[in-house]
Amino acid sequence: xxxxxxxxxxxxxxxxxxxxxxxxxxxxxxxxxxxxxxxxxxxxxxxxxxxxxxxxxxxxxxxxxxxxxxxxxxxxxxxxxxxxxxxxxxxxxxxxxxxxxxxxxxxxxxxxxxxxxxxxxxxxxxxxxxxxxxxxxxxxxxxxxxxxxxxxxxxxxxxxxxxxxxxxxxxxxxxxxxxxxxxxxxxxxxxxx
Amino acid sequence: xxxxxxxxxxxxxxxxxxxxxxxxxxxxxxxxxxxxxxxxxxxxxxxxxxxxxxxxxxxxxxxxxxxxxxxxxxxxxxxxxxxxxxxxxxxxxxxxxxxxxxxxxxxxxxxxxxxxxxxxxxxxxxxxxxxxxxxxxxxxxxxxxxxxxxxxxxxxxxxxxxxxxxxxxxxxxxxxxxxxxxxxxxxxxxxxx
Numbered sequence: 528x529x530x531x532x533x534x535x536x537x538x539x540x541x542x543x544x545x546x547x548x549x550x551x552x553x554x555x556x557x558x559x560x561x562x563x564x565x566x567x568x569x570x571x572x573x574x575x576x577x578x579x580x581x582x583x584x585x586x587x588x589x590x591x592x593x594x595x596x597x598x599x600x601x602x603x604x605x606x607x608x609x610x611x612x613x614x615x616x617x618x619x620x621x622x623x624x625x626x627x628x629x630x631x632x633x634x635x636x637x638x639x640x641x642x643x644x645x646x647x648x649x650x651x652x653x654x655x656x657x658x659x660x661x662x663x664x665x666x667x668x669x670x671x672x673x674x675x676x677x678x679x680x681x682x683x684x685x686x687x688x689x690x691x692x693x694x695x696x697x698x699x700x701x702x703x704x705x706x707x708x709x710x711x712x713x714x715x716x717x718x719x720x
Numbered sequence: 721x722x723x724x725x726x727x728x729x730x731x732x733x734x735x736x737x738x739x740x741x742x743x744x745x746x747x748x749x750x751x752x753x754x755x756x757x758x759x760x761x762x763x764x765x766x767x768x769x770x771x772x773x774x775x776x777x778x779x780x781x782x783x784x785x786x787x788x789x790x791x792x793x794x795x796x797x798x799x800x801x802x803x804x805x806x807x808x809x810x811x812x813x814x815x816x817x818x819x820x821x822x823x824x825x826x827x828x829x830x831x832x833x834x835x836x837x838x839x840x841x842x843x844x845x846x847x848x849x850x851x852x853x854x855x856x857x858x859x860x861x862x863x864x865x866x867x868x869x870x871x872x873x874x875x876x877x878x879x880x881x882x883x884x885x886x887x888x889x890x891x892x893x894x895x896x897x898x899x900x901x902x903x904x905x906x907x908x909x910x911x912x913x
Contacts, residue, residue, distance in 0.1 A: 589863055597866035599859065612856045621863070644848070648841040655837070655848035662851050663805045665858040666792065670782055670814070672865050673790035673898065705866065 530558060530581045530633055537579070537605050542653035552643055552650060556633040561626045568624035574613035576634045580604050583630030584694055588702070589622050598703040601627070601688060601695065607657065627695055677706045681714040723751060723774045723826055730772070730798050735846035745836055745843060749826040754819045761803050761817035769827045770802035771795075776823030777887055781895070782815050791896040794820070794881060794888065800850065820888055870899045874907040 528536070531553055538544060544552065556579070561567065567585070568574055578585070585602040587610070599622060602608035610620040614637055644651040664687075671680045681704060684691065691700065692715070701711045721729070724746055731737065737745065749772070754760065760778070761767055771778070778795040780803070792815060795801035803813040807830055837844040857880075864873045874897060877884065884893065885908070894904045 589866060591867045592869070597863075599862065599866075611852070612859060615852050615856055644845065648844065651841065651844050651848060652837065655844060655851060658848060658851045658855050659804070659808050662855040662858060663808055665855060665862060666805055669792065669858060669862050669865065670790075672862065673782060673792075674784045676785070 530631065533581055533605065534579060534633060538650075538653050541656040542649040544647070544649055548647055548649075552647065555639040555643060556635050559632045559634050561630050561632070563626055563629050566623065566625045568610050568620050568622070570620050570623055572613075572620040574610050574620050575637050577607055577609035577611070577614060577637075577640070578602075578624075579633040579635070580606050580608065581631040581633060583626065583628040585624060585630060586627055586699065587622050587624050596702045597705065598699060601691065601703065603688060607661075611661075627699065672705070677704060677710055678714060680704050681711075681718070685718075723824065726774055726798065727772060727826060731843075731846050734849040735842040737840070737842055741840055741842075745840065748832040748836060749828050752825045752827050754823050754825070756819055756822050759816065759818045761813050761815070763813050763816055765806075765813040767803050767806035767813050768830050770800055770804070770807060770830075770833070771817075772826040772828070773797050773799050773801065774824040774826060776819065776821040778817060778823060779820055779892065780815050780817050789895050790898065791892060794884065794896065796881060800854075804854075820892065865898070870897060870903055871907060871910075873897050874904075874911070878911075
């Protein structure tokens with residue numbers, strides 16, 4: 528499936544666009560490639576774009592005062608990523624976005640998203656449900672942080688991203704869970720038994 | 721300002737509805753009153769409604785395995801509350817919603833929201849931006865939990881809900897911040913100086 532078909536199948540989960548409507552929408556997406564390790568958004572940047580992942584894996588992360596990295600989200604194929612706080616409120620980025628692997632993305636500007644949503648009601652419907660999904664995932668992650676049980680957080684992570692353990696370096700998985708490398712190994716070995 | 725005017729002013733921040741459109745939308749909202757301490761949603765419930773606060777204050781919360789309460793959100797006038805995971809995915813409630821004070825609410829069903837969004841493009845636009853705002857707030861709260869600095873969390877809370885300290889019992893504020901009552905007193909006194 529090529530990038531155009533992937534995005535279409537993704538949108539079709541929530542909205543029905545005609546062929547000419549989809550062709551028009553797709554014209555506003557710009558294909559981009561980045562190499563492993565490249566930085567897409569850095570704290571303090573102006574943020575004007577969001578990214579739909581075609582291949583590879585991104586991470587959004589935050590470095591705290593003690594220079595410890597916390598991972599907010601991994602973005603795999605068909606996931607979206609940006610600093611949405613900065614994007615929606617037109618403020619400076621407070622998180623970073625970079626590439627865990629080589630990636631191919633489709634990129635959409637804030638301005639084009641708003642224009643397209645105003646022109647095509649079904650696309651506005653899609654983006655409402657896209658954000659509903661993000662909101663729910665974010666609330667779940669918050670709950671699991673509050674519950675503060677590393678084992679449950681680990682199981683939820685595997686459920687959400689089944690292939691993650693093979694794709695992503697272990698220290699990044701530990702940074703997502705907020706646990707040490709040793710705790711992660713213990714959880715991994717317990718789960719295999 | 722009565723309930724109908726409050727909701728209209730709130731929607732008008734993101735969407736323009738004509739008078740007949742707004743009258744039609746408002747017909748789908750049902751006014752409800754609850755007493756302090758009443759439970760609106762309980763873990764395990766089927767969830768079909770979301771609530772717009774006219775007067776008073778709600779909390780969504782979660783009781784973990786150690787019977788410790790964690791507060792996800794306070795909802796003050798013009799805020800919305802529900803178990804959105806349960807509401808959007810039609811699964812059982814995983815959090816609780818109850819009344820910190822006597823409250824007056826407007827209640828909208830899942831079905832009516834979807835029907836109205838399909839009928840009125842501007843209303844779909846409003847709900848998209850309402851959820852965008854919720855998503856951003858949720859990501860911010862997640863970041864501040866990861867950063868794990870009680871002082872910053874306290875300052876962010878006061879910024880988001882300036883009157884909270886006078887309205888809400890101190891043990892609930894501590895449960896929102898994930899700190900002890902003693903830590904909260906220390907933060908409060910430091911801030912007054």
